[in-house]
Amino acid sequence: MQEHHFSCTPEEAKDSAYLENRIRQELGISSIQKLNFRWRKRSIDARNRHIKVNASFDVWVDEEQVPRFESFEFPSVQDAExxxxxxxxxxxxxxxxxxxxxxxxxxxxxxxxxxxxxxxxxxxxxxxxxxxxxxxxxxxxxxxxxxxxxxxxxxxxxxxxxxxxxxxxxxxxxxxxxxxxxxxxxxxxxxxxxxxxxxxxxxxxxxxxxxxxxxxxxxxxxxxxxxxxxxxxxxxxxxxxxxxxxxxxxxxxxxxxxxxxxVKSKPFALGVRVEHTQDFIDKLQYHGRLNDEFLPPSSYSLVTQVDGRGVYSFCMCPGGIIAPCATDEQEVVTNGWSPSKRNNPYSNSGIVVSIDPTDFSNPEHPFVCLEFQQSIEKASWEAAGKTQKVPAQCLKDFVQKKKSTDFPRSSYQPGIVSVEMDEIFPPFVLDRLRKAFIDFDKKMPRFVTNDAVIHAPESRTSSPVLxxxxxxxxxxxxxxxxxxxxxxxxxxxxxxxxxxxxxxxxxxxxxxxx
Ligand SMILES: Cc1cc2nc3c(=O)[nH]c(=O)nc-3n(C[C@H](O)[C@H](O)[C@H](O)COP(=O)(O)OP(=O)(O)OC[C@H]3O[C@@H](n4cnc5c(N)ncnc54)[C@H](O)[C@@H]3O)c2cc1C
The missing domain is CATH 3.50.50.60 (FAD/NAD(P)-binding domain)
Structure with a gap:
């Protein structure tokens, strides 16, 4: 078995006859030799207008393929410790x-x-x-x-x-x-x-x-x-x-x-979940290519530093929906998921600010971050009418500190309520979120638009307790x-x-x- 790598277009990467010919040519395998090949690694490079697939294969010439791995054998442990x-x-x-x-x-x-x-x-x-x-x-x-x-x-x-x-x-x-x-x-x-x-x-x-x-x-x-x-x-x-x-x-x-x-308090991260349409993100990430059968729904990963603190995208779900992830009746929490085909028309991601115990007056208290997390989830529940509906604001309105009156459709099924995020989050979170969105808009032009909606809160990113x-x-x-x-x-x-x-x-x- 040998490895072989090359770059090709997304169309070529889905064309097994093309792949076989190219492997034969580049490795000098004649047409009478038996060729077996299998994908080893695959990644998409969409940084430039000419999008490529970095392709890597395991290749067997006049040999049978071997399984990727030996199955694990699970013994009986009926009477074990x-x-x-x-x-x-x-x-x-x-x-x-x-x-x-x-x-x-x-x-x-x-x-x-x-x-x-x-x-x-x-x-x-x-x-x-x-x-x-x-x-x-x-x-x-x-x-x-x-x-x-x-x-x-x-x-x-x-x-x-x-x-x-x-x-x-x-x-x-x-x-x-x-x-x-x-x-x-x-x-x-x-x-x-x-x-x-x-x-x-x-x-x-x-x-x-x-x-x-x-x-x-x-x-x-x-x-x-x-x-x-x-x-x-x-x-x-x-x-x-x-x-x-x-x-x-x-x-x-x-x-x-x-x-x-x-148990001890521990840094975690908290913010909002932003939703754009998937078409919008695809257009940005794939340089205008839309509904391309050869490309998967695109994702993004954004990170910036604001006033000495990281603000970043978290758990980005292309073709996904926003889900109600609370565990108590008097709170709301958002997160996101997508089906295997990622074929929903929406794209969502958490945009979160790092929170540190030293943000509070009693950083040694084991539950200082947990209680803050809980207070934001409860404030969101109250602000949106004490159901599983969540507070929402159009993204540009949020950055410009305006209440939203007209929303595009949201994937969040229990429903959204127009609430200004300033009612929920303290200034040290809001300021960082706003500055980060302005920075993200430079990295992904038009990211900040009223066609995108933020849903609050994204608060279960990691444990607030160690x-x-x-x-x-x-x-x-x-x-x-x-x-x-x-x-x-x-x-x-x-x-x-x-x-x-x-x-x-x-x-x-x-x-x-x-
Ligand atoms: C909507 C959503 C989307 C996500 N998407 C991704 C993703 O794409 N990729 C990714 O890597 N991660 C994702 N995550 C996060 C991921 O699911 C978690 O990081 C992971 O499940 C953590 O595993 P865990 O076993 O440590 O804890 P958990 O998965 O939280 O499991 C803990 C279990 O303990 C049980 N439990 C709690 N208390 C008790 C008790 N007192 N007695 C008995 N049982 C108890 C709970 O019921 C639960 O089943 C997502 C999470 C959500 C909610």
Missing amino acids: TIHIIGAGPAGLFAALEAILQGKKPILFERGKDVRNRRRDLAQLTKSSILNPESNYCFGEGGAGTYSDGKLYTRSKKRGDVQKVMQLLVQFGATEDILVDAHPHIGTNKLPQLIVSIREQIIACGGEIHFEHKLTDIRVENGQIIEIELNQTLKVPVSNVILATGHSARDIFYLLHERNIQ IPRDPETWQHPSVSNLYPCAEGAGYAGGIVSAAIDGMNCVSKICQKEA
């Missing part, structure tokens, strides 16, 4: 898979419902604004990852085995494209089935998943958790606990604090069998990094026991 995992998001599920690979029996407790029952609650939320605090876009089987956008791009390559996560996702149903594309994406419509396949594997090996089982207390003796309490009734003795409850489980942060288990862990052993400093894990504990941001952190927690437990 147990690891208790709280939360069945990407971190919890991948911790469970890794536990099985390492010969341990995972027992997962998840406060929310399984994928199928969760879907009904999401339908109620979007259609009737009825929020179930235990079953929503953040809570339930697969965590915030199930009805997420499923972008799998991660910068956390140093944290662990990205390839292993990708291969496992393929083994459980994702297409091999995620191993090829520079910015892999699964899509909200494909994720639930994949999560079900992971669950079925865990159970087939003798692992356990208990839905609608919320961790409500922990009993610590001599620096060890000896028992956990679920749903305020069921008590379960434990040996090691991976706490993977995500950044929206505020009750868990408060529970740890009440039990004298240290649960400390020893840098070597990953145990909590004062509770040696507690493993704070992934996004909720402050060690991951996104599906892939959360999955890696879950797997690494299991490795740390196994190392301790070796």
Whole structure:
């Protein structure tokens, strides 16, 4: 097998006869030799008017293709030692898979419902604004990852085995494209089935998943958790606990604090979710090319520094919609997702300002950032009429400090209400957002337009609380069998990094026991 790279046009990249001819020509493979080739890496370079695809292939001459990777074999762990995992998001599920690979029996407790029952609650939320605090876009089987956008791009390559996560996702149903594309994406419509396949594997090996089982207390003796309490009734003795409850489980942060288990405040980011039409973004990014069957819906990534603080685009969803992602009835929260084809007419992205505990008068207080986050979510809920409708303002009106009277269509299904963002955010956030939008408009001309709408707030970007862990052993400093894990504990941001952190927690437990 050899690798071969070249650049070509988007049209050529979709033409397998062209690709075969070009590989034959450039590698001097005659027409009587058998050629097998397969995409290895693919990225689009749209910086110039002549858009190119950077293409890389694995090539076999007179040889059969080999599979991209060996499937993972999951042994039975029916009678093995147990690891208790709280939360069945990407971190919890991948911790469970890794536990099985390492010969341990995972027992997962998840406060929310399984994928199928969760879907009904999401339908109620979007259609009737009825929020179930235990079953929503953040809570339930697969965590915030199930009805997420499923972008799998991660910068956390140093944290662990990205390839292993990708291969496992393929083994459980994702297409091999995620191993090829520079910015892999699964899509909200494909994720639930994949999560079900992971669950079925865990159970087939003798692992356990208990839905609608919320961790409500922990009993610590001599620096060890000896028992956990679920749903305020069921008590379960434990040996090691991976706490993977995500950044929206505020009750868990408060529970740890009440039990004298240290948690700290942590920087996070907060702002708004902006929505343009996808055509508008495509025109900008693809130099006027519109509805091009050879190009995927385009995305953007924007970042600037304003008054010493980063302001940046977050979780950009081409062809996506804005979703109601609150976990409490008296708050509103936005986020975005897109289906695998990214074929909605809208494009949305969070535009967020970094928030630091030192922005507040009591930076040492563990919940200073969390309480700020919560106050913005509640103020947004109040300003928009105490339903799941969200405050909205046209983008140019926001920059020019005007109330909006006339809106283009929004993808946010529960509905929008015209509210000036000044009613919700403090000046240190508003000023930075306004200056950043002016800067983004220079980078992407006409980005600031009244054909774009900002929806508030985008506030669940990362955890506002850190649960400390020893840098070597990953145990909590004062509770040696507690493993704070992934996004909720402050060690991951996104599906892939959360999955890696879950797997690494299991490795740390196994190392301790070796
Ligand atoms: C709409 C949306 C779109 C997103 N798009 C992307 C994207 O494109 N790419 C990307 O990388 N990331 C995306 N994310 C973020 C991504 O989903 C998270 O980063 C990731 O899910 C974090 O994984 P986690 O396992 O650490 O936590 P979570 O996914 O938050 O899972 C935590 C789980 O713990 C459970 N839990 C909480 N408290 C308790 C308790 N007391 N007892 C038992 N269980 C409990 C919760 O119900 C939940 O299921 C998106 C998120 C949303 C909401």
